Amino acid sequence: THEISYSAKVLQGTVDTCGVDYFRSESEWIEKQQQTICTPSIDVYAWLMDKVNCFGEGYPLWTAYGELIHLLRDKTLINPDGTYLDDDFDTWVTHPTLQMILNLEPYLWSHFGWSIRFSYSCDKSIIFAQLTPVCGHEYYTNRLAKVKAQYPAIELYAMRKEYREGEGWWLKDLQTKTSFPLDWL
Numbered sequence: 317t318h319e320i321s322y323s324a325k326v327l328q329g330t331v332d333t334c335g336v337d338y339f340r341s342e343s344e345w346i347e348k349q350q351q352t353i354c355t356p357s358i359d360v361y362a363w364l365m366d367k368v369n370c371f372g373e374g375y376p377l378w379t380a381y382g383e384l385i386h387l388l389r390d391k392t393l394i395n396p397d398g399t400y401l402d403d404d405f406d407t408w409v410t411h412p413t414l415q416m417i418l419n420l421e422p423y424l425w426s427h428f429g430w431s432i433r434f435s436y437s438c439d440k441s442i443i444f445a446q447l448t449p450v451c452g453h454e455y456y457t458n459r460l461a462k463v464k465a466q467y468p469a470i471e472l473y474a475m476r477k478e479y480r481e482g483e484g485w486w487l488k489d490l491q492t493k494t495s496f497p498l499d500w501l
Contacts, residue, residue, distance in 0.1 A: 334438035336457045339421050340431045345455045354429035354451035357467040358394060361405050363428075364447070364470065367420060368413060375413040378501060380473060381406035403462060404446075405470040408489065414445060414474055433463065435491075443491040445472045 338345065368377040379387060382402045386393055393401055409417070417432070424430040429450050435443045452466035463469035475487045477498065485498040 334436055337434050337436075338431060338455065338457065339418070339433075340425065342455045345431070345450055345453075348425070348429065348431075348450045349453075352429040352450060354449035354466055355427075357400065357405060357449075357470065360424070360428050360430055360447065360449075360467075361393075361470055364417070364420075368416070371413075371416060375416055376408075376410055376501075377413055377472075378408040379406070380408045383407070400468050402468065404468045407470065407472050408475045408487070409472045410475055410477065414472060417445070417447075417472065433469075437490070444474055446470070447472065 340348075365377060368375050382404075383393060383406050386401045390401065393405070395401060421432050424432070424447065430447055431450065433446045433448055435446070437443050446463050447470040448463045449465045449467050449469075453463060473492075474490045476490055478486050478488055478495070480486055483497065486495050487498050487501070488495040
């Protein structure tokens with residue numbers, strides 16, 4: 317198991333390589349797949365939102381991209397037949413929020429059968445983290461790709477807060493490099 321200090325290194329950009337890594341080892345992953353029933357994404361998403369909201373204003377977790385569109389347009393994330401509208405749950409997080417979620421991984425692992433996969437760029441900045449169920453997910457660290465599993469992953473796009481002279485505070489998505497004024501939120 318990776319230590320929490322490893323996650324701090326990822327957030328600070330001090331990891332020596334670029335690519336994809338997991339919070340858990342491959343052997344732990346395979347063992348867990350054989351002995352667990354995974355919790356559906358919508359339940360993990362609701363639990364995560366409740367946990368993050370308990371930490372207060374310094375730990376934002378925003379619904380983003382496709383999920384935001386579905387909530388505004390469709391007023392739901394699930395089809396009437398119980399299937400998901402999207403193949404993942406997109407969220408934006410700040411680094412303190414991401415660190416707090418990393419600290420929750422042992423609970424996600426033991427109670428839900430979920431863990432965390434990291435994607436980071438070669439300039440040593442985290443791109444995003446993916447909360448994923450072990451059920452139906454093939455463990456791979458050789459490429460950046462959408463998570464395929466029994467249930468959709470929860471994608472945590474890391475956002476960096478930047479001050480721009482004369483414009484105020486902005487948020488920058490470290491994967492897409494898109495920036496927008498913080499007051500839009």
